[in-house]
Amino acid sequence: MAEQQDGMRMGTSFWGRLEVRVIAALALLGTLCVGASAYLVNLAVDYFDARVGDTLVRAQAVAGQVEPFHHALVESQISAYGARTRALALEFALRDGSPQTWLDAAFARESDVVQLRIELPDGRTLARDRESEYPHESFEWFDVAHTVQGADGKTAGTVQAVFRIDPAIDARYQALGSEKRDLGAEQASRDDVERAVERVMAIASGLVLLLSLLAGFAVARATTRKATELSRAMRRVASGDLSVRSRAKGTDELGQLSLAFNDMLDELQGAQERVAYLQRIGAWQEMARRIAHEIKNPLTPILLAVQQLRDKDPGNDARFSAMLRTSTEIVEDEVQALRRMVTSFSQFAKVPEVRTEPVALGRVLDEFERAYGHLTDEDEDDVLTVRRAEPDPQIRGDRQLLKQVLVNLVENAVLSAREAGRSPVNVQVHAEVSPTAVVVYVDDNGPGIPNGRRLAVFEPYETTREQGTGLGLAIVKKIVLDHDGEVWADASPLGGARFAIRLPRLGDD
Amino acid sequence: MKRRPLLIGLAAAPLVAFARPESLSTRKARVEEVGASVLMTLELPTLIKARDTDALKSIDSSFDTTLRYSLRVWEHGTRELITSRVVVVKIRRDPWKKRYVVSTRAEGKWTKRFFETRDAAVAAATTLRRQKVAAVGQLERTEDGPYYFVEVLALRNPLAETDAAGGTARGRGGDRDLEWFSRIVDVLAGERARAEKVVHVRTNPFYLLP
Numbered sequence: 001m002a003e004q005q006d007g008m009r010m011g012t013s014f015w016g017r018l019e020v021r022v023i024a025a026l027a028l029l030g031t032l033c034v035g036a037s038a039y040l041v042n043l044a045v046d047y048f049d050a051r052v053g054d055t056l057v058r059a060q061a062v063a064g065q066v067e068p069f070h071h072a073l074v075e076s077q078i079s080a081y082g083a084r085t086r087a088l089a090l091e092f093a094l095r096d097g098s099p100q101t102w103l104d105a106a107f108a109r110e111s112d113v114v115q116l117r118i119e120l121p122d123g124r125t126l127a128r129d130r131e132s133e134y135p136h137e138s139f140e141w142f143d144v145a146h147t148v149q150g151a152d153g154k155t156a157g158t159v160q161a162v163f164r165i166d167p168a169i170d171a172r173y174q175a176l177g178s179e180k181r182d183l184g185a186e187q188a189s190r191d192d193v194e195r196a197v198e199r200v201m202a203i204a205s206g207l208v209l210l211l212s213l214l215a216g217f218a219v220a221r222a223t224t225r226k227a228t229e230l231s232r233a234m235r236r237v238a239s240g241d242l243s244v245r246s247r248a249k250g251t252d253e254l255g256q257l258s259l260a261f262n263d264m265l266d267e268l269q270g271a272q273e274r275v276a277y278l279q280r281i282g283a284w285q286e287m288a289r290r291i292a293h294e295i296k297n298p299l300t301p302i303l304l305a306v307q308q309l310r311d312k313d314p315g316n317d318a319r320f321s322a323m324l325r326t327s328t329e330i331v332e333d334e335v336q337a338l339r340r341m342v343t344s345f346s347q348f349a350k351v352p353e354v355r356t357e358p359v360a361l362g363r364v365l366d367e368f369e370r371a372y373g374h375l376t377d378e379d380e381d382d383v384l385t386v387r388r389a390e391p392d393p394q395i396r397g398d399r400q401l402l403k404q405v406l407v408n409l410v411e412n413a414v415l416s417a418r419e420a421g422r423s424p425v426n427v428q429v430h431a432e433v434s435p436t437a438v439v440v441y442v443d444d445n446g447p448g449i450p451n452g453r454r455l456a457v458f459e460p461y462e463t464t465r466e467q468g469t470g471l472g473l474a475i476v477k478k479i480v481l482d483h484d485g486e487v488w489a490d491a492s493p494l495g496g497a498r499f500a501i502r503l504p505r506l507g508d509d
Numbered sequence: 510m511k512r513r514p515l516l517i518g519l520a521a522a523p524l525v526a527f528a529r530p531e532s533l534s535t536r537k538a539r540v541e542e543v544g545a546s547v548l549m550t551l552e553l554p555t556l557i558k559a560r561d562t563d564a565l566k567s568i569d570s571s572f573d574t575t576l577r578y579s580l581r582v583w584e585h586g587t588r589e590l591i592t593s594r595v596v597v598v599k600i601r602r603d604p605w606k607k608r609y610v611v612s613t614r615a616e617g618k619w620t621k622r623f624f625e626t627r628d629a630a631v632a633a634a635t636t637l638r639r640q641k642v643a644a645v646g647q648l649e650r651t652e653d654g655p656y657y658f659v660e661v662l663a664l665r666n667p668l669a670e671t672d673a674a675g676g677t678a679r680g681r682g683g684d685r686d687l688e689w690f691s692r693i694v695d696v697l698a699g700e701r702a703r704a705e706k707v708v709h710v711r712t713n714p715f716y717l718l719p
Contacts, residue, residue, distance in 0.1 A: 014565040068569055142605050165605060177572030181666045184563075187703050196697035200690065 004312055019224035026216030034205045034212075036492070041201050056187045063180035070173045079142050081163050084110075088149035089159040094120065099126055099157070114141055115162035122154050129162075140165040225422040226254040230261060242269040274481050277458075284460040288471075289349035296342045299335050306331045342498045343467065348471040348494075352480040353396045358506055360440055361431055362392035368406045368429075381424035384410065388430035393438045394506040396415055401479045408472040409442040409499050415498065417446035419465055432453055439502045446496035530583050530660040530711055538659065538712035546718075547648065548639040549580075549659055553708050554633045556663050557600075559628070561570065563707070564665070568609070568627060573599045576634055577664045577704075582643045585656035585714050592643045600634040602627070615640065638660075648717050656714035664704035 012022055088106060095102040097120055107116045115129040135139075141160040150156035226248035238245040242265055248258035309329045311444040313321050369386040410427055417425040426445045431438060449457055453496040456462050458477040463470035476499075485503040492498035534553035538551040556576060557564050568574050581593040599612045601621075611622045624630035642659050649655055695703070 070571070071604060078605065126711050140605065173571065174573050177567075177570070181567070181705065182668055185666060185668050188705065193694060197693045199697050488646065 012312070015284040015472055017224075017228060019220055021089060022220035022224060023213075023217050025211055026220060030209050030212040030216065034209045034424035038201055038205045041222075042198060045194060045197055045201075048408060053187070053190060056190075060180060060187070061336045063183065066176055070169075070176075070306050071315040077165075078142070079171070080181075081142055081161070082146075084147075084163075085144040085146045085159060085161045088116075088161060089146040089157075090427045092159050093148040093150055093156040094116055094230065101130055104113075105246050112164050112166075113161050114139075114164050115143075115160075117160040117162075119160070120159040121157060132468075134164045139167060140170065173337065189361055212242065222250075225255065226250065226258065228259055230254065233261065238267065242272060267507050270486075278478065281474060284474070285349045285351070288460075289346040292342045292349060295338055296346075299342070303332065303335050306335075335466055344469045348469075348475060351475055351478060352401070354401055356396045356398055356483065358394055358396055359399050360392050361395050361440070361503075364397070364402050364406075365429065365431065366438075367399065368403045371403065372407050372410065382414070383424060383426045384414075385426075385428045385430075387428070387430035389433045389438070391432045391433075393437055393468075395503050396504060396506055397483050398479075403477050404482075405501065406440075406442070408476045410470050412445060413442060413497065415442035415465055415468070417444050419445040422496075430496065433505065436505055438505050439500055440498045442501075443492035444498075445492070445494040448491060448496045449489050456485070457489055529588070530581070530658075531585065533660065533709055535710040535713055536661070536710040538715075540659075540712070540715040541640075543644050543647060545638075546641045547582075547643045547645060549642045549712065550636070550638050550640070551659075551661065551712060553661070553710070554632070554634045554635050554661050555666050555704060556708050559631075559632050560691065565631075565692060566625065568600055568631070569602050570605045570697050571602050574634075574667050575599050577667050578637060578640075578643050579660075579662040579664075580640070581660040582635075582647075582657055583711075585658055587655070588690060591657065592647050594607045594642065596637065596638075596640060599635045600630055650717040650719055653718065654716050656716050658714045659712040661708070661710050661712065663708040665706035667704040 008186055015024075029174060037340045044159055055483050058474060088110075091106065092099070092102055103116060103118055103126050107113065110116065114134045115126060115127065117127040119125050141162050142165055143160060145160040229248040230246050233244050233246040245262045245265060246258040249255055250258075295450040306328045310324060313324050315321055333502070365386050365388055369384075373384060406429065410429065413427045414425050417427075423444055429440065431440045435441075458473050459470075460474040461470035462473075479489050484501055485501060487499065487501045490498045490500060510575075536547075536551060536553070538549050541548045549605045557568075557574070561564075564574065576598040578596040578598070579593065580596065580661060582591040583589065584591060597614045599610075603609055603610050609624040609627055611624065611630050613620050613622075622630075622633060624633065640654070665697070
């Protein structure tokens with residue numbers, strides 16, 4: 001409900017929320033960055049695509065220009081094979097020796113001829129071959145035949161030559177063809193590849209954007225949640241509720257701010273309670289002063305009048321004299337009781353103003369022990385133990401009033417324990433020191449203080465003792481608060497009550 | 510999660526959705542059991558169309574036109590790959606003897622056929638005639654035996670596979686990234702980036718007679 005009221009009081013729209021604005025700003029920035037990157041990448045892809053495209057076209061053109069040269073080479077090679085065969089046939093027709101001799105010599109000379117065959121006019125065939133050297137499975141062959149006539153005009157024979165085609169010619173051409181095909185395929189698939197690159201970039205950009213948005217969302221949410229929590233706490237404080245605390249955690253600036261804010265609220269709440277208590281005590285002091293004044297003035301005339309009555313008794317009637325004596329004694333006792341009460345009221349009303357000075361706590365404890373150790377003299381078995389802190393800390397305080405505090409606390413402890421029938425009474429006073437404060441404990445083995453009354457015992461006129469005025473602990477608290485300290489009641493390890501006084505510690509320097 | 514498996518996953522996601530070979534278009538093939546072999550006859554005339562002037566011009570220019578057939582036999586409906594083999598066919602005009610040559614390499618051996626006309630050579634090159642696709646022993650022969658089909662991936666002039674860094678300086682960190690980037694681009698670019706022409710089909714189902 002409180003949260004709803006806070007939200008209504010804020011009156012912020014969806015787009016007015018800091019969290020939404022931060023996330024939207026991150027999204028916008030991320031989109032702009034990713035979009036700009038994608039645009040630049042696209043430009044780069046287009047640029048290089050155009051460059052590569054031009055190169056591909058030129059490379060294909062170069063490859064195309066080589067094709068006619070290859071065909072011309074093949075045709076010239078075929079012509080050469082034909083010419084060489086015709087030359088061999090003419091040489092055969094003009095030979096001097098036997099056909100076999102010429103065949104052996106010619107075949108040995110023509111190293112790229114796989115097979116050389118001669119068909120003689122009489123039908124015989126002579127042949128030599130290198131088929132095992134150039135097998136048809138591995139080499140392309142090209143065969144040419146030429147018939148030649150002799151000088152007599154008759155057929156001298158037919159020469160048939162089978163040539164081994166140089167495999168390097170075809171290999172080089174096929175390698176060129178392979179490159180040309182790859183160029184063509186690359187050219188044909190350029191658009192597809194470009195679109196694929198753009199798709200990959202779009203997917204990658206989308207993923208980057210998504211991740212950055214998620215990260216931004218997480219960071220913004222963590223940050224704005226702390227700010228929202230602080231804002232909520234501040235609104236509650238502004239409405240007067242000092243008990244609220246910010247729940248924003250963390251070690252960042254907002255977390256530190258939250259801690260500082262909570263510390264400030266602790267201080268503020270403590271100061272508020274202190275001021276309220278002192279105001280309350282001030283009012284009670286004023287009332288006690290008036291009551292003491294109004295009661296104290298008639299007490300002396302009353303006491304004088306009673307003494308005159310007793311002095312003027314002629315003593316004629318023994319019964320009357322006895323009654324008069326008894327009555328005057330009663331009146332004198334009650335007047336003495338009223339005087340004691342008036343004295344208490346006056347003491348409470350006249351608690352002097354604190355005048356602090358640097359003082360060693362041990363000195364205060366020593367003076368207290370010397371001056372007020374008699375509190376336990378009434379019963380020799382009772383024990384009052386005072387233990388100093390080591391090393392002895394320095395505080396800023398009023399020695400007399402601090403001793404008054406200790407006296408009130410120890411007196412309260414002793415009287416409470418005696419009223420409760422504890423014997424022997426055991427009261428211990430000791431001090432503990434922390435880097436910033438000094439705590440003095442007063443423990444007793446009395447009846448203790450119930451948990452629900454541990455705050456109320458410091459209110460004026462709050463007492464459970466028959467003879468108590470309820471002013472001692474109120475005076476203690478006022479003096480301690482005037483020293484910028486604090487006092488509280490607790491359970492004692494001795495079984496009774498523990499009163500603790502925390503006072504600011506002075507630095508060693 | 511490591512970067513590489515993530516990239517593979519992202520790249521493979523669209524492939525996984527369409528990876529079933531049963532989803533390919535069907536071409537009618539004749540399947541025969543001859544001896545211990547299962548032979549298939551399949552015509553793929555779209556691989557070199559009669560009006561594809563660039564392809565025909567390339568053949569006439571005496572450059573080898575390479576047709577690469579990947580044959581994968583699947584058991585229908587199970588995604589179980591039975592066997593696979595590759596057949597490479599080259600067709601070109603022989604400028605020396607003014608004829609067309611169709612060379613076929615199957616199971617490691619080259620065989621040559623010669624044709625006087627280009628159309629006859631193209632028809633021979635684009636037809637897998639009685640091509641062995643599996644051994645009989647690799648397929649089940651029962652009364653209610655499974656059906657099989659052949660996935661045929663035919664590439665005309667497949668691009669030479671180069672590394673992503675253009676064949677240079679492999680192994681460095683940046684080049685590995687480039688290699689993976691290139692693979693993803695290849696996947697997204699599709700089959701056109703792998704060859705001049707791609708035909709990817711499957712045959713009608715067949716089974717062995719019990």
